[in-house]
Each structure stands twice: as C-alpha cells, then as structure tokens.
Amino acid sequence: MVGHDPAFAPLRLRGEPVAAERMTADALRRRFISPPSWQPEITADARLAQAHEPLREAAVLIPLVMHEAGPTVLLTRRTAHLHDHAGQISFPGGGIERHDETPVAAALRETEEEVGLRAEAVEVLGSLPPYATATGYVVTPVVGLVTPGFALEIDTFEVEEVFEPPLAFLMNPAHHERRLVDFDGMRRTFYAMPYEAGRRYFIWGATAAMLRNFYHLLRA
DSSP states (O other), X not given: OEEEOGGGOSXXXXXXXXXXXXXXXXXXXXXXXXXXXXXXXXXXXXXXXXXXXXXXXXXXXXXXXXXXXXXXXXXXXXXXXXXXXXTOXXXXXXXXXXXXXXXXXXXXXXXXXXXXXXXXXXXXXXXXXXXEOTTSEEEEEEEEEEOSOOOOOOOTTTEEEXXXXXXXXXXXXXXXXXXXXXXXXXXXXXXXXEEESSXXXXXXXXXXXXHHHHHHHHHO
16 A cells, blocks of 8 residues: 655645755855755665665766756656666666766766766766665765756667656655555655656656755755
C-alpha cells in the first residue's frame, strides 16, 4: 500500500518556497562559492536492497537551464527495459568509471552519452552531499548551469524522453509529498513531486530526495 504521510500533509509544516531572487544564475553561483551552514534532510533510500554489498559510486548532473522566464531542471524518463530505475524520472548520469578523474567528470560524461548535452555547455557550480540508493549506488549530485539554445541527442536505449519542470515548481514545498509504503513488514517513507505538463510525471525516490536536499541548501 502507498499513501500520503499525514504528518507531512499540512502546508505549514513543509517549509516556505525558495524566493525567485535565490534562483538567479548569480545567486546560485554565490550559494556554492560561499555555502551557508545547512544539513541534507535525507541521504539514503529507506530500503537499501544491497546494503550487504559495497555501494558502487555514481554521479548525476542536475542541469539548471537558465531560461529568461526562469530556470528549469532538465530531467529524463528512463526506458522501461533497463535493469535499474526502469521507467523512472532521473537526472542524467550513471556509474563512475576508472577513467573518470572525478565525480564531476563522470556526471558530465554520462550526461553527454545519455542526452547529448556537451560538457562545455555546462557551468559546474558544485555538488550536493552523496545519496545512497536502494539499487546499491552512492550518488554524487553535481549542479550545473546551462544556457538555452543547446542541442540534444538522446540515447533512445536508455532515455525515453527529456522534459524540463520549472525550478520554482520543484523548490516549492507545496508540491512536495511524503508517501508511506508497507514493504517487508515495515512502513517506510519516500518523497514525491508529481508534475503535470501534457502528461503526468511522477518524480520520486532518489531524484525527489536530491531535489529536497537542494531545496534545503537554497533555503538555508
């Protein structure tokens, strides 16, 4: 059973939206150059399916597309046949390979391979705290600014589609949900951020948790 967490239902308990002036390119740069004191809310999935094995290192890119009307976040919907995270909403990214010098390099490489966004089109700002997933990865989320006008070339084996919800929507806790699920005889929680744009996108799990942590950084 999956339902809403009643303890998180009242809007007054979720926090205030991030102000628009904190989501400009200059404000975002300053936030990473001189970060405030803050703590991530959640650093791991409630259920680590492979907790008995060493976690594999991975990195994703949180691409902030700086449109004149306001920034958006470039997200992917993964194809249904993949082994991990099939059909889910994800940031572009993947496993860190031996030849990747840093998690940033891995995030940029994987992003170019998945959606064709070239590394030189991304202004890397910094990283969020690592996040451990139920599929056995510890993921470094890398945040970068992207100027509109880029061309994408999607790897259709991995990516079903790309879409861009507004950052203001994702940074407004009125759109954050906390869900309850009963699994293996235990009740667990996860975040979700449903988004409508011609179709319904259910942003949840690790992606929603990383966005929730990004919200706390921008609100601090």
